[in-house]
Amino acid sequence: xxxxxxxxxxxxxxxxxxxxxxxxxxxxxxxxxxxxxxxxxxxxxxxxxxxxxxxxxxxxxxxxxxxxxxxxxxxxxxxxxxxxxxxxxxxxxxxxxxxxxxxxxxxxxxxxxxxxxxxxxxxxxxxxxxxxxxxxxxxxxxxxxxxxxxxxxxxxxxxxxxxxxxxxxxxxxxxxxxxxxxxxxxxxxxxxxxxxxxxxxxxxxxxxxxxxxxxxxxxxxxxxxxxxxxxxxxxxxxxxxxxxxxxxxxxxxxxxxxxxxxxxxxxxxxxxxxxxxxxxxx
Amino acid sequence: xxxxxxxxxxxxxxxxxxxxxxxxxxxxxxxxxxxxxxxxxxxxxxxxxxxxxxxxxxxxxxxxxxxxxxxxxxxxxxxxxxxxxxxxxxxxxxxxxxxxxxxxxxxxxxxxxxxxxxxxxxxxxxxxxxxxxxxxxxxxxxxxxxxxxxxxxxxxxxxxxxxxxxxxxxxxxxxxxxxxxxxxxxxxxxxxxxxxxxxxxxxxxxxxxxxxxxxxxxxxxxxxxxxxxxxxxxxxxxxxxxxxxxxxxxxxxxxxxxxxxxxxxxxxxxxxxxxxxxxxxxxxxxxxxxxxxxxxxxxx
Numbered sequence: 001x002x003x004x005x006x007x008x009x010x011x012x013x014x015x016x017x018x019x020x021x022x023x024x025x026x027x028x029x030x031x032x033x034x035x036x037x038x039x040x041x042x043x044x045x046x047x048x049x050x051x052x053x054x055x056x057x058x059x060x061x062x063x064x065x066x067x068x069x070x071x072x073x074x075x076x077x078x079x080x081x082x083x084x085x086x087x088x089x090x091x092x093x094x095x096x097x098x099x100x101x102x103x104x105x106x107x108x109x110x111x112x113x114x115x116x117x118x119x120x121x122x123x124x125x126x127x128x129x130x131x132x133x134x135x136x137x138x139x140x141x142x143x144x145x146x147x148x149x150x151x152x153x154x155x156x157x158x159x160x161x162x163x164x165x166x167x168x169x170x171x172x173x174x175x176x177x178x179x180x181x182x183x184x185x186x187x188x189x190x191x192x193x194x195x196x197x198x199x200x201x202x203x204x205x206x207x208x209x210x211x212x213x214x215x216x217x218x219x220x221x222x223x224x225x226x227x228x229x230x231x232x233x234x235x236x237x238x239x240x241x242x243x244x245x246x247x248x249x250x251x252x253x254x255x256x257x258x259x260x261x262x263x264x265x266x267x268x269x270x271x272x273x274x275x276x277x278x279x280x281x282x
Numbered sequence: 283x284x285x286x287x288x289x290x291x292x293x294x295x296x297x298x299x300x301x302x303x304x305x306x307x308x309x310x311x312x313x314x315x316x317x318x319x320x321x322x323x324x325x326x327x328x329x330x331x332x333x334x335x336x337x338x339x340x341x342x343x344x345x346x347x348x349x350x351x352x353x354x355x356x357x358x359x360x361x362x363x364x365x366x367x368x369x370x371x372x373x374x375x376x377x378x379x380x381x382x383x384x385x386x387x388x389x390x391x392x393x394x395x396x397x398x399x400x401x402x403x404x405x406x407x408x409x410x411x412x413x414x415x416x417x418x419x420x421x422x423x424x425x426x427x428x429x430x431x432x433x434x435x436x437x438x439x440x441x442x443x444x445x446x447x448x449x450x451x452x453x454x455x456x457x458x459x460x461x462x463x464x465x466x467x468x469x470x471x472x473x474x475x476x477x478x479x480x481x482x483x484x485x486x487x488x489x490x491x492x493x494x495x496x497x498x499x500x501x502x503x504x505x506x507x508x509x510x511x512x513x514x515x516x517x518x519x520x521x522x523x524x525x526x527x528x529x530x531x532x533x534x535x536x537x538x539x540x541x542x543x544x545x546x547x548x549x550x551x552x553x554x555x556x557x558x559x560x561x562x563x564x565x566x567x568x569x570x571x572x573x574x575x576x577x578x579x580x581x582x
Contacts, residue, residue, distance in 0.1 A: 026395045030398060035421045100294065233403040256405035257405075
């Protein structure tokens, strides 16, 4: 570094004005989270007396516990985990298979296949929802996690195929040829060479699929109608405006909806930021 | 198993079979069924009755149809255009001011903070904001009352004059993190010497921002604009949780229109026509985007 771009900011007040502005913007951005958090741990009496802005007089978890039991939140968490986890694993597997054929195998008509996969991912879900609803009823898959898992596996892997194909496009040919000369078959090359060498992108896809599926609302809303099958966003989303949802209960419900998302974000943070970047330049 | 086939492209098709079969079953066939149904009158039971283009004619005369696309136009401003503009400025400030003057760690903290709303399931952010904007016990109105300006308190989501603008504000809050992360990553590509040369030549921050940052971020700007525009066209969860399209049709959007036709009014043919129109718009946008992207790559 020579002169350094920093020398332009030697005027102290500009530095600090910009920083103060950014801090205010950041506080505004995270204030909804803070407001939810402080009200989720209030008693209804405390809320009635001091309103939503005051800090809680004492830490009360009864609102959260009562809501948790009332909606059987453990069950919702398990449903969401099962759906998102299975979709992430199956979706990645399907993406790898597709991308192996399209990116490395360069099968004929690959541009068209890629367009179909891209379109399948971008399609508004309401363009397929009614036939899927109708078909799943006749196959007795309606109101089951299985139907949702199959549908999201296909939708997510459509994106995965698109992204992974462009990575496999540039896969070093020498490595593939060397493996073929050593007598490795196509399966062996895929499992032993291609997947391990593209593990970074594959793990990005896994994180994406998990979180996207966790966040999905429309199809689970249509397909999972009974209480015991609902996922977290559907359960919390349809409860809005119910009679028992008073102020503290609502913020308690918001908080337990936020917490898993924050946990996943902390787990996947680095993978995700890398992934948002990879998705953008492809 | 010793196979001595020369490296060619034969034999890979088998790997595509599961993906193709599933895509045909889950996407292609249902999509064709929806398009077919859009030419019929059908309540979801019994036999669909062929009525040609009647559903589309009815759409063209339905004020709710036009209203829902007008709302989408405003939501594209709130979800695509405003976040892209603010995101560009914030990403540039974080990248070449905060990171330089205060270190990468501080810039990273800001980036994560602005990204936080993006990690929430849309339905959950709907719950959060539905509560904050609640007319009787919401935090915003009591904040306004506490600040001595209770006259500014409104029924934010329940009054047709404010509902759509409230939703737009919420969407800006939700979307802002995505362009910031993408643009900050894109700025890493920029050669620092370019910035230094510009600084030595006496370029102001604004000149560098428009001449270097925005120019070099063009591919990212395309991607962000297109993906967020498509997201705006598909918006459903937020509307469902916040307003259910109301009051009246004040916040109605195409996907909620289709959902209501399918599952509340049992007008499956009509809902299918709406879905088909929306699908066509999104596919056309995708095609335009792919062409622009291909042209951009050839130019580079």
